[in-house]
Amino acid sequence: MKILNFTAVEILPALLNENKNQTIRPAWKKPEFARGICINGSPKYDSNGGNPIIEKLPRFSVSEKITLMWNQRSPHKVFCSNCGGPFLKCRCEKRGIALSFRKELGKSVITEVFKIEIGRDTEALKPYWVNIGKILQQADFVEDLPKKDGFRTSGHMFEWFNERYNLTRPKPFWVYRWRWL
Numbered sequence: 709m710k711i712l713n714f715t716a717v718e719i720l721p722a723l724l725n726e727n728k729n730q731t732i733r734p735a736w737k738k739p740e741f742a743r744g745i746c747i748n749g750s751p752k753y754d755s756n757g758g759n760p761i762i763e764k765l766p767r768f769s770v771s772e773k774i775t776l777m778w779n780q781r782s783p784h785k786v787f788c789s790n791c792g793g794p795f796l797k798c799r800c801e802k803r804g805i806a807l808s809f810r811k812e813l814g815k816s817v818i819t820e821v822f823k824i825e826i827g828r829d830t831e832a833l834k835p836y837w838v839n840i841g842k843i844l845q846q847a848d849f850v851e852d853l854p855k856k857d858g859f860r861t862s863g864h865m866f867e868w869f870n871e872r873y874n875l876t877r878p879k880p881f882w883v884y885r886w887r888w889l
C-alpha cells in the first residue's frame with residue numbers, strides 16, 4: 709500500500725480530527741541534467757522562458773487504498789499533537805495539554821484526482837489565482853480547496869504554497885481527495 713506523508717504542522721489539527729480529506733502536491737519535478745542533457749524526462753519551459761520543469765504523473769488513482777503517515781522518515785513513532793515534533797523530545801510550552809499520536813494516521817481510499825494550476829500576480833491587490841479545469845478563479849473565491857485541505861483560511865493556504873513553491877511562476881499541482889476508512 710502506498711503512503712501519503714505529511715509534515716506541515718499547519719494542517720495537523722485537521723489531520724488528527726479527520727476533517728482533512730485532500731492534499732495538493734506538485735505535478736512537476738526539477739529536471740536533472742548530465743552533460744547538458746536532461747536525464748529524467750523532457751523539460752517544459754514556461755512562457756517567460758523561465759525555469760524548466762518536468763511534468764509528473766499522479767501518484768494515486770481513484771479507488772486506490774493508501775496509508776496516511778506523519779513524518780514518515782523520522783525515526784520516532786509517537787508525536788506531539790500540538791507541535792508535531794517527537795513526543796519524547798517535545799519542548800513545546802503547552803506540553804501539559806498536548807496529546808500524543810502515532811505516526812500511522814490511518815487508511816483511506818482515494819475518491820478524486822484532478823490537476824490545478826496556482827499562480828501569483830505580484831501587481832494585483834489580491835494576487836493569488838487558481839486554474840481549475842479551464843476556469844480561472846481568484847483565490848478569495850476558492851473556499852473548497854483550503855477547507856478540504858485543512859487550512860484555517862484561503863489566505864493561509866496560498867501564502868503557505870507561495871513560500872514553499874514560489875507561485876510567481878505559476879505551477880501545476882495534483883489534487884487528491886480521499887475518504888477515511
Ligand SMILES: [Zn+2]
Pocket residue numbers: 788789790791792793798799800803806
Ligand atoms: Zn509539542
